[in-house]
Amino acid sequence: MKTKQKIFNTRMKKYLIITLCTLAIISCKSEKKDNGKINVVTTTSMITDLVKNIGGDYINLQGLMGSGVDPHLYKASEGDVSKLSEADIIFYNGLHLEGKLVEVFEKMAHQNKKTIALSDALDENTLIGSEFFASNYDPHIWFNVDYWKEATKYVVKQLSEALPEHQAVFKANGEAYLNKLEALKTRLNKIIQTLPEDQRVLVTAHDAFNYFGKSFGFEVVGLQGLSTATEAGVQDVQKMSDFIIDRKVKAIFIESSVPRRTIEAVKAAVNAKNHDVEIGGSLYSDALGNPDSIEGTYIGMFEYNVNTIVNALK
Known part of the structure; x- marks a missing residue:
């Protein structure tokens, strides 16, 4: 008898839980409809x-x-x-x-x-x-x-x-x-006009800025391609370093959503060839900044990026 009672109690508990969950769902739906x-x-x-x-x-x-x-x-x-x-x-x-x-x-x-x-x-x-x-x-x-x-x-x-x-x-x-x-x-156009056209070369961790380049007249070169799922190899780093030296690029940029080690490797490769290039700052590419900052908005992010790029490349 005790065993049967336990089974009955267990089934009742499950029934009550299901009933309560159902009522909660109905309540949530009605609340959504009301507001x-x-x-x-x-x-x-x-x-x-x-x-x-x-x-x-x-x-x-x-x-x-x-x-x-x-x-x-x-x-x-x-x-x-x-x-x-x-x-x-x-x-x-x-x-x-x-x-x-x-x-x-x-x-x-x-x-x-x-x-x-x-x-x-x-x-x-x-x-x-x-x-x-x-x-x-x-x-x-x-x-x-x-x-x-x-x-x-x-x-x-x-x-x-x-x-x-x-x-x-x-x-x-x-x-x-x-x-x-x-x-x-x-x-943005007004800010970019302060940078000579021959200095508008943007080197970043991956190809997130091609539409920016096309819109505002920048040559854009990314180390990792369009997706960060593809990793850069030693040959990619060496090729990029040669490009930077050949084009006399003053600064390269890390990205907030991409590990900085790839760009640091490029800087090291350039320095190893007795040339100097600075890391011009961190750009927001695939995500905005912190929600409580101006960079946490699309407009604030874009303006911050352009100011950072132009100031570093001047």
Whole structure:
């Protein structure tokens, strides 16, 4: 009898737990419906900042990747999968930037989750191609301000469709942000004009700045290629050091989301050949700065990068 009683008690406990969990889920769903917000998840910090500027207080926003996080190598944790499962909309970069999350996004799509790649807003014919990268396109689209304007319009469109009652607010937020981006572009051009054209050579850890170079007239050379998943070898370092010496490059740059040892190896190789090159500073490439800093915003990050580059190369 005692054994049967224990089995009964165990089954009752399981039933109560399941019931409570079900009630909790129902409660959460009703709460979401009552406050009128939708759950939005973003991947990179650049996208999080963009969506925040458009969605404001009308969305529950969660970003997966924080400051200094490399999206090329990022793997989803159990907590990330949970966030994605609870999302109404998922915004990501696309073009295989978040390479290790592709399978997760595919599963989300099968669950009828709305997954939105910002790169879909762009004309593929204008993108920088690469035979060495899985998507055949450079994914670092945020370093073209005009592309980021298109991404802004795309986010406005998607949020307006999801919450049509707030369409006017999203449109107004979008227009205000587009004005800020245009003002940013003007400031950047003014800063860059102070640097002679023959000194506009940007050497970094990996090829994250090709769109920047194309937009603002810089020759860009990255040690690791488009993805940090490919490591630089000794020959790559030697080839880069010869390039720096030949072009009389004054400074090279590390990146906040990439280990600094690769660029330090290049500097050492240049010094070993009786030439000197400085490390001009750390640039934000695949992630923004700390959220409580000016570099924690897309606009602040971009302006910081350009000031750092120009000051070091002068």
